Amino acid sequence: MQINALSLLTLLISTCFALHFDVPASLKPEPVCVRDFVQEGQLVVVNIDTDGSVGDGQVLSMVIRDSVGNEHRRTKDFAGEIRVAFSAPSSAAFDVCFENLLQIKGRSLSRSIELDIESGSEARDWNMIQATEKLKPIEVELRRIEEMTDEIVDELNYLKAREERLRDTNESTNRRVRNFSLLVIFVLVCLGAWQINYLRNYFKARHII
Template sequence: MQYFFNFALILSFIACAIHALHIEVPAVPRPEPVCIRDFVQENQMVVVNINTDGYKGDGQRLDITIVDSVGNQYATRKDIVGKVKIAFTSHNNAAVDICFYNHQEQQWKKHGSRESSIRLVELEVESGAAARDWNALQASEKLKPVEVELKKIESLTAEIVQELQYLKRREERMRDTNESTNSRIKWFSIIIIFSLVGFGGWQIQYLRHYFKVKHII
């Protein structure tokens, strides 16, 4: 029992780990997006923690947009500096793109240093059980630390079951598509074979008739 509990705690820690990244976003007049992609499940809470350097009026304007591969737009913020927290709930099982645009202000004259033309961004993405405020839950329900860990494991287990169900449905759709494609290819091949045989027979008959008309045979 103790072994299972320790294993569950390790699994919870691994699954709830925070995806922390440090990004350098260059400032240009017409910036291309610098994007980070992460896959989230449907109706899953996602918290994006951003910490940037610089300040407003330093000649750079850092914007952020959060959209998924289906087309849902979750957030748009302009001229962000310092610490920014964005929370949303996903609408679909899809990949979410977190994109940064660093605009260089025209009136700003760079000092020639590398630091003056980039913004350093520290990005942390939490989803599912990791995105919940467990301290607030512990305080509101007056739970013991062990009970909080069990709550985390329960939430994590539900997420794993949901993801396995999604993968199962996806595999069933892919299998149905594969079987349908194989069936169509089979009938298409049969039609092609009969068409070639029929065309070959007609060509033989046509040549025989042509040679008889010309008195060759």
């Protein structure tokens, strides 16, 4: 019972989600993107299932790229099921973008898309691992939970390091703003003293004072 509870907890906080949405066809299509974040070295599996068929008056295209600039897959004019698997080269966000080009002017068409993104331990084929390594079901479950736990620890360590980096940046910015403010005050004081001295000498030269 404890194993089931722990398994449910790790399933809730692991990266795995499915979306169902429609992408309308247009003569000048705007990309519809879904973003997710993965850590360096994580396995990512993207499953896409669409309705319709090729040649039905719309051209559905898909591209997967990360924020670093890597392009993992580009497919044009597809329908049905597509499965894309890749390992994240770095800790970064990646986008799965769709564009639906309308080929028949005056018609209202769209494609229904079901998108399922899995990463880390959820993306692995545990049935194959069980068959290859001849593991018992309880051993597979424990191993899967162990990998999920390691991923959670890595995610927390990444968030901690990011918070420390942002804190250092914030402190550095505050220090620079403070030094700049002190410099501005010093310059203003010096400028005021110079103006007072200049006016006093001017009035003395004019015998006003």
